[in-house]
Every structure is written in structure tokens, then in C-alpha cells.
Amino acid sequence: MTARLGSLNEFCWMDVKTRDLPGTAAFFSKALGWHFAVDEDDWRQATKISVDGHRIGSVSDLADPVYPPGTPAHIAYYLAVHDVDRRVEAATASGARLVVASFDAGDQGRMATLIDPAGAAFSLWQPHRFTGWELPARAAGAPRRMVLACEQPERARHFYRETLGARLECADFVTTHGPAGPGPQWELAVGVDDLDSVLSGDHGPGSVVRAEETEGCPVVRLRSPEGLTIQVRRHNR
Structure with missing residues (x-):
């Protein structure tokens, strides 16, 4: 089977943590066509993000007392694993720092959060009722790849292989x-059919922070007013 985001041992979900939900929703809705709406079936009345009717993420309000004061806006990404506790042991043995110990998120799954040796945060997710992304094929704005830029990429690649097996x-x-x-x-890369429209769009000053070629593929990095970044690539690559 061809590997895809959302499958076991791949990234499977994101949680956008923001202090400005209306502003964040307006920015990414305009730039990428993401749809933000309260999940009426969720007892927490959480806001979810969807593309073409498929949920691709959730939103958390950093004003919630559960978050320490001063926590910066960021996007948390989750890796799907079969056994969180076992993979936490493998990760820490390979140099990761445990930030949030394993715990059960209700009946949805079990998770833990760590910092990898390169300094990037990630969470491990053991699905129970909630498995994460079920991505539409080629839908504009849908998750496509994950990217980690660091000083020693091969060392980072080796760490995740050792962690996940x-x-x-x-x-x-x-x-x-x-x-x-x-x-x-970690940074999400999404696919679009018309990259030029993203480049030329009026998304606010400084919102397109870099355009470059990665292995011949044009890449745009969008940056929200809070500094949340998403890579955008053409679908044909």
C-alpha cells in the first residue's frame, strides 16, 4: 500500500493553537479555502477545519487556562502510532525530551508530546475512536506533505525512523x-492547482514570506498575522 498522510506511522492530524480564532480563520479561509466551523456533534463545541467536506484539523484557544500564560501561537502535529507508550520509550532513548507524558484523551485516543533532538515539537497519537485525516484526493488546500527544516536533516530522519520503527x-x-x-x-505543505493565485493574493503585509524551488517544485510559505506558517505547492508535483 502506498504511504499517505493519515496512515499508521505518518502524520495524521493538526491542532491550530491561536489567541485570535476569528483572525486566524479569516486568513486561512481566504488564502487556502479552509472552512472553520463549530462541531455541533462535539460536546466541547470545538472549532474544526475542513477542506471539501473533509476535516483536516481542530482549533484550540490559547486563552484557555489549560495553557500556560505566554504560550505562543503554533500548530501541533500528531503522528499516528500503534502503541504510544512504546514509542515514547523509543523516542526518549533516541534523544527526545518528553514534554507531556502519555495520557488518554477520552475515548478518542492516547497521546504524548515530545521535543525531538533537532528541537521540533511533535505529538504521538494512538487512535481509538478517532483516527485523524481521511484526505480528499487533490482537493485544494488539503494536507500533502510534512516538512522539517533543521541543521542536520539526516540525523532527524534517523531519529524518526528509530522512534517509529x-x-x-x-x-x-x-x-x-x-x-x-x-x-x-514541523510545517505542513498543502497542494493547490493555482499557485500563482496564492502568490498574487492580497493576504496582508508579510504574509508570503518566501517563494522558492524545492527539487524543481515552486513553494510558497504563507504566514498568518500570528506567525503560523503553511507551505503551499502545486498539485502536479
Whole structure:
């Protein structure tokens, strides 16, 4: 079977953590066509993100007391695994730092959060009732790849292979270029048919922070007013 996002040992979900839900929703809705709406079937009345009727993420309000004061806006990404506790042991043995110990998220799944040796945060997700992404084929704005830019990409690739016991097929490990930013972090790459419209769109000052070629594929990095970034690539590559 061809590996895809959402399958076992691949990234399977994202949670957009923001202090400005209306502003974040307006930005990504306009730039990528994401749809933000309250999930009426969720007792928490959580806001979910969807593309072409398929859910691709959730939204968390950093004003909630559960988050420490000053927590910066960020996007949390989840890796699907068969056994969270076993993979936490493998990750920490390979140099990761445990941030949130394994716990059950109700009947939805079991999770833990870590910092990898490169300095990038990630969460492990053991699905119970909730399995994560079921992605539409070629829908504009749908998750396509995950990208980690860091100083030692091969070392990072090796860490995730040791942690998962399998290779991350739907992830790119690339060398950091240019001045140092907020530090290594996982970044989602989505696909669109018309990349030029993203480039030329009026998304606000500084929202298109870089356009480049990656293995011959044009890439645009969108940046929300809070600094949340998403890569955008043409679908034909």
C-alpha cells in the first residue's frame, strides 16, 4: 500500500493553537479555502477545519487556562502510532525530551508530546475512536506533505525512523537556509492547482514570506498575522 498522510506511522492530524480564532480563520479561509466551523456533534463545541467536506484539523484557544500564560501561537502535529507508550520509550532513548507524558484523551485516543533532538515539537497519537485525516484526493488546500527544516536533516530522519520503527514516507527533511527563525518546527505543505493565485493574493503585509524551488517544485510559505506558517505547492508535483 502506498504511504499517505493519515496512515499508521505518518502524520495524521493538526491542532491550530491561536489567541485570535476569528483572525486566524479569516486568513486561512481566504488564502487556502479552509472552512472553520463549530462541531455541533462535539460536546466541547470545538472549532474544526475542513477542506471539501473533509476535516483536516481542530482549533484550540490559547486563552484557555489549560495553557500556560505566554504560550505562543503554533500548530501541533500528531503522528499516528500503534502503541504510544512504546514509542515514547523509543523516542526518549533516541534523544527526545518528553514534554507531556502519555495520557488518554477520552475515548478518542492516547497521546504524548515530545521535543525531538533537532528541537521540533511533535505529538504521538494512538487512535481509538478517532483516527485523524481521511484526505480528499487533490482537493485544494488539503494536507500533502510534512516538512522539517533543521541543521542536520539526516540525523532527524534517523531519529524518526528509530522512534517509529518505520520510515516517514510523507515527510521531507531539509537543511535550514537563511537567518535563524523561531527554531526547528514541523510545517505542513498543502497542494493547490493555482499557485500563482496564492502568490498574487492580497493576504496582508508579510504574509508570503518566501517563494522558492524545492527539487524543481515552486513553494510558497504563507504566514498568518500570528506567525503560523503553511507551505503551499502545486498539485502536479
